[in-house]
Amino acid sequence: MMDTIQWQEFDMVELRTGTIIEVSDFPEARKPAYKLLIDFGEDIGIRKSSAQITEHYLAEELLGKQIVAVVNFPPKQIGPFMSECLVTGLYRKDGVVLISPDKPVPNGAKLG
DSSP: OOOOOOHHHHHTSOEEEEEEEEEEEOTTSSSOOEEEEEEOOTTTOEEEEEEOOTTTOOHHHHTTOEEEEEOSSOOEEETTEEEOSEEOEEEETTEEEEOOOSSOOOTTOBOO
8 A cells, every 4th residue: 555645745855857968888787777967957957867777768869858856865876876866767567767858848847
């Protein structure tokens, strides 16, 4: 059974849009992954993240793609890499599919 949360709890999660500006392989990761640099606009800036999305995305097709990420989690050490945000996606049997706006929005726009 799913736990119910209050609106105030959900509102604390900063889900923001960002544009992927750099993609590199992450060979040290336990599961295949990319290292991403994501631009969240002037107020938040550029953040790093690791994403296990190699099943569905080539590095070159991720450049310029807008995604949705949680930007107010504490940084997390993933092997030799420090992740500064959590890129969101939906799980399928064959891998993760990114959550992305279907029309361009400003970097840093809050999910609401």
